Amino acid sequence: MIEFRSVFYAFDDVPVLGELSLTIDDGEFVLLAGANGSGKTTLLRHCNGLLTPDTGQVLVDGTPVGDDLIAARSSVGMVFQHPRDQFVSATVGADVAFGPENLGLERTEIDRRVEAALEAVNMAGRDDERIDALSGGEQSRVAIAGALAMEPTHLVLDEPFTGLDEPARRSVLARLEALSADGTGVLLATHDLRDVLGLADRVIAMRDGQVAVDGPPEDAREELEGLEVRVPDR
Ligand code: ADP
Numbered sequence: 001m002i003e004f005r006s007v008f009y010a011f012d013d014v015p016v017l018g019e020l021s022l023t024i025d026d027g028e029f030v031l032l033a034g035a036n037g038s039g040k041t042t043l044l045r046h047c048n049g050l051l052t053p054d055t056g057q058v059l060v061d062g063t064p065v066g067d068d069l070i071a072a073r074s075s076v077g078m079v080f081q082h083p084r085d086q087f088v089s090a091t092v093g094a095d096v097a098f099g100p101e102n103l104g105l106e107r108t109e110i111d112r113r114v115e116a117a118l119e120a121v122n123m124a125g126r127d128d129e130r131i132d133a134l135s136g137g138e139q140s141r142v143a144i145a146g147a148l149a150m151e152p153t154h155l156v157l158d159e160p161f162t163g164l165d166e167p168a169r170r171s172v173l174a175r176l177e178a179l180s181a182d183g184t185g186v187l188l189a190t191h192d193l194r195d196v197l198g199l200a201d202r203v204i205a206m207r208d209g210q211v212a213v214d215g216p217p218e219d220a221r222e223e224l225e226g227l228e229v230r231v232p233d234r
Pocket of ligand 1 (some may be wrong): 011012016034035036038039040041043064103
């Protein structure tokens with residue numbers, strides 16, 4: 001469970017999150033919507049301690065993130081907007097192994113996790129391939145595998161479809177759908193809900209650092225109007 005309790009955060013004295021409260025349960029597929037600049041990335045970066053609230057608290061599974069960063073980063077796997085920025089190794093397998101290696105796990109456990117994570121994103125057996133030779137969609141899937149290798153309860157993705165062509169979008173979407181069906185919580189930030197609205201249990205939309213909409217997708221559609229969010233045609 002991820003819990004925001006009255007979280008206030010400002011960049012250079014400009015408030016970005018304004019006393020925001022929110023609870024995300026395990027297993028939920030949540031869309032975090034909102035126009036560019038509405039604070040989605042800032043909110044996500046609080047989920048695993050990349051940013052810390054000026055006031056208020058963020059808790060993962062009941063523990064304040066800052067009290068146990070390793071636990072928070074194990075429970076909440078983060079996939080950034082530009083996967084290229086998050087790779088640390090030249091090859092697929094080495095990159096996916098990086099997180100579990102940092103947890104100090106046994107080699108056999110690391111290998112098991114890498115294999116399972118690559119399997120989950122349809123990249124099984126491609127450990128030795130160079131990341132820079134992969135397509136954009138494959139790179140996105142490797143980034144997701146890197147997060148999955150931590151065996152997170154929640155997978156958090158920031159605009160994961162940016163720069164992907166249609167087949168790649170479909171492939172990443174299919175992987176997210178399968179992961180969600182298997183019980184992994186998904187928190188996906190996007191300003192474009194067209195492909196994803198049907199997958200979600202809940203839509204949270206932000207405006208000016210506040211939650212403007214929070215509810216099931218079928219109820220959210222009309223409320224999303226005026227928030228500069230793209231919704232699917234009826
Ligand atoms: P979104 O993800 O919804 O596009 P962000 O969380 O990236 O929104 O940004 C919210 C606001 O915070 C914007 O006004 C943005 O300009 C500002 N902001 C984001 N990152 C920084 C930063 N590193 N320094 C100063 N302002 C920032």
